[in-house]
Amino acid sequence: MQVDEPVRLPRLSRVAVCGGTHGNELSGVYLVREMLKPENRKEDGGPASLLMLLSNPRAVQQCTRYVDTDLNRCFTHATLNGPASEGAPYEIFRARELNNLLGPKGSRAAVDLICDLHNTTANMGLCFIAYSDCDWVCLHIFRHLQKQMPDTPMRFIHFDVSTKESYSLDSIGKHGFAMEIGPQPHGCVKSNIYTAMREGVQHMRDWVSCFNSGCVFEGGPVDVFTMVKNVDYPRDGETRNITAAIHPRLQDRDFCLLRPGEPLFQTFSGETVKYQGDEALYAFFINECAYYEKGIALSLARKRRVTVPSIHVQTDEEE
């Protein structure tokens, strides 16, 4: 019987954990502050250095998502390398600072792994959000968390966006993902959500240590949800105000399969608006507060099973 050789990947020497990319997503804010306390800055035992930071300190201070513009849309190559200007929105200035600190994006100097901490008002449990469905590092970390936290609902979401167009903070690192946990209202910290995030980050750090010290991680299957499209609320033609809310039968049912003809919205006069697509898709980010202004009531994904190969850190001779 032939056993496949594990895929060799470079050591993850520099890892960053970022909180407060949106200043009112409080689990990450409190977790990073906790991790920054002198008594908590212990050695992992592995050769990785860990950077912890609050991405958007001004927004954190005001407990608001952003000050001028959404920081987590500012990390495209175009925005990072655009012309410097005096009156630039705060977040563009800050994105360039973060790119200097953790990047530059696309270069050899970029950190090896970024874990960007987020919360959502949607009932999504713990999600990894990544641009790739074949970044074996991220997928193995996900598998590790699934195994270590079996009572936590956990999904891997893939946004099929090219490196050129990728816009979020985690795209600066050689590997990166957002750890998104809900439901939690913005401006609030719920202990069960904070604890899940704290455990998730700890398991990620343990995995990185293990990987760097030469553990082989056995491959296996991971279900990946690839984003297909967003659906907006029905809106009034003139005012653009929404005229319906997420249907009570869909509310809180993130990752259910939404079939054509099933309830999607309920208008304020009580009518049901049904899903009109041709294809049954998986709904997520159902009723995320911050997405009303982006014209997104929910997102829809296809699910497919990805086979993740075994991996092992590259030894010095191989590098």
Add this chain to the structure above:
Amino acid sequence: SSNNNNTARFDAARRVAIFGGTHGNEMSGVTLVNLWMQNSAEIQRKGLEIKPFITNPKAVEKCVRYVDTDLNRAFTQENLSATGGDELPYEVQRAQEINRMFGPKGSAEAYDVIFDLHNTTSNMGCTLILESSKDAFNLQMMNYIKKAFAPASCLVLLNEHPLLKYSTSRSVAKHPVGMEVGPQPQGVLRSNIFEAMRVILKHALDFISLFNEGMEFPPCTVEVFRVLERMDYPRDANGNIIAMVHPNLQDCDWEPLNPGDPMFQTFDGKTIHYQGSSTVYPTFINEAAYYEKQQAFVTTRRETLAASAIRKA
């Protein structure tokens, strides 16, 4: 046998207002009032003038709680009589305008009833907020709403505390009624929360209608939760929060909190226990807007209030 043989007489309630958007990101009230300003058929009742009104339009526009200062704390006598015109904080200007339109607070010209629609991130369900234990009209209304809404739960929070009571938008009316429905995140509209608020308001308007038609409401008792004290988060020397509401307490609004029960959990996992001397009933547990007001929850005690019979004068 009734314990109060006197029937209190009140004038018919002819002028009623429904306030939404006192906090601009509490979406049920904003949505309902906008709906009714476009089409008021649902809220019309014979012989009754009902005015839906957005109290803080700038905050609604930005989908924030407030622009300069909390409108629902702004109706103090000091603010209402302040001079300064448009130098004043936005919400103080709004308070003065609202006092002109629906008050003046304390006068005979003031609106009879104002319903002020709110949401909370706390798991409070449907809650009616009462500002005076002596307002028989309001007590009878709340009794009516609770019975009409049953078996679904609608509880009454009484805030008569001399220090913790605050000057609300609705306080310009003779009979102020707060309506608080949760849990709902700020900036989010949940269908079930929206519909619940709509139903309790319908019952409230039905009560006023019946009252105005001359129905006598016999003496009744109403269970209320009376506000006792505000509990802040544990903080460090710099004022930073060092613990969260404990998972055993999170979402347990209105359930007994006994001395020794878990209350907070530090960020590194330790439990802090409730040190009070008796059982209390916490509510407004983990309301997002109250972090800056130094409030993790309020404690209440259960009381039964008696209301005399009431009839239109």
